Amino acid sequence: MTEAIDLLLNTSLWAAVLRIATPLIFGVLGALLCERSGVLNLGIEGIMTMGAMTGWLAVYMGAPLWMGLVVAALCGATMGLLHAMLTVPLGLSQHVSGLGITLFASALAYYLYRLLVQVGDLPPTIEPFRAQEIPVLSDIPILGPVLFSQTLPTYLALVAVAIMAYLLTRSPLGLAIRMTGENPHAVEAQGLNPIRIRIGAVIAGSALMAVGGSFLTMAAFDSFFPGMVQGRGWICIALVVFASWRPGKALLGALLFAFFDAYQLRLQTVVEGVPYQLFLMAPYVLSIVALILVARRAEVPAALMAPYRRGER
């Protein structure tokens, strides 16, 4: 028991929390942006897989790491464009289209990986992002190793939260996006084009999701393998609801979730006699519990999943 508490006092746990949270932060911000404009994007799981593969592949073929992030974002944006075209101008079921994107993007990623990469006994690796110690700040006891010795994408994720929060709540563009998610007819009446706003939001959101996926292959691990996203996309969709569609709360949700994930990993080593699968189940069970807790007071964007057709009520 004391061992379980000792784990909590270890700075490596808290540093791991930020690391595990990074792909979730990107993913949840992306999903949140799409949903705020009124489009559910269940393509997230596949888009993260796509980002994980393409970002890694770019670096494997000799591009610098930052270029890997750009490639991942562009591939994610392409998948987002496909989802946007099917669900916004055509008004198809966002559920079915999103699942289709997930199946398509994952299958395409696996296919291209097998086609372009020679896999021997071990999957090939790249030189991933290394932790960057920020001078002076990283010397602060406890806080230093936790907050200021992370990889570049982790810092980017934290900056992205601030930008997203500012964009959505303090900028005219953000107002237009939120209004499109609440009442697209009112947006039209303002002389703006809700169709374009939704397409733009889905493309940008999907790019963020893909960057989140690329963290897995370019910082957390150094290789790609099928099935590596492991439901992180679906967890992001649950986290958006948990965060009631707010970037600040989304960060909190991702950190909370990552804490439980990091803690269960370490708990496995000290608690004996409990099957490890039970620990691995915890994050998924937790997501469902979180959904139940907030469901009653969820402030869902009013026009979420309602296709907009001009002149149709």
Added chain:
Amino acid sequence: MRLERRTHTPLYLAVLAPVVAILAALVLAAGLIAAAGVNPLTAYGEMLRGALGSKLSLTEMLTRATPLIFTGLAAAVAFRARLWNIGGEGQFFVGALATAWIGHTLVAPGWIGVPVLLVAGMVAGALLLAGPAYLRLRFGVDEVVTTLLLNFILILFVGLMIEGPMKDPLAFGWPQSVPVDGNFRLPDLVPRTRLHIGLLFAIGAAGLVWLLLARTVFGAETRAAGLNASAAAFAGISLPRTIMGVALISGALAGLAGSVEVMGVTAGVTTTMSPGFGYAGIVVAMLAALHPAGVVAAAVFIATVFVGADAMSRATGVPSFIADVIVALCLLTMIVALLFTTYRVRR
């Protein structure tokens, strides 16, 4: 140019839609096959030969189609009522586990045991979907996310069971559950192949689902709930009762897929026994435009792609993941094709 809703869908369009969707998907995938340096026509020829070319490959394809018919029916029933059951994969595994567990411990003659095991699989699958359906009705929790997350929980649960309480001591450390008793194995449909009478069960299930949806009050209520929930409630249809009924039937069908797969093919449960039957069932249901008869045809097509792609991959070196690409493309092209069966373009 604008879209105008059709008052009814002509039959030729309903039949044409999946054909056009499949052709479009094959044309798109041809680009990827060409990128692998293989002539797409050669590749598709190899696929057809690999799935339909011999008695053995044909029976193998139908063996693969059997669970797909069940999971396709499960998705079709649920989607008709706009219950988004994406948990077919988890329900498949829970059905398989329940069947293996009881099939290993039960001592009974086959004619009692087989129905008992089928019911066990159905009950397990139904109960697994009843949870998310209850959460949606009681708390408004989106069932897409809960059923998806349950898939991951269930696959871990299978791992837990086959390494723990249900571990097969005779499997030489291979992670596999205890097998069902030989009495309860489904007999072969064609001798010396893997094809078993589960295929007939699946086709029978499609017939029963069709009867249920087209010829009963419950079927009409399901359709009404799916087309317009508030209008259905206004007409006096109990939405919670309908949704829960649909959930139990859909979950039972997916559970049955796992049950039949265990009794007909694998005998024991492994974590790798499903190459995504639950997810592919969604594509099957959409290709069938949610019609039970169409489900059988669509399942045969998807099974042809999967089995054919394996053979084609061995012959030409194109990665067999091309099958998953084709299946996913079919889903995307089909929903676009369906748009033209419900709407027409007006200038």
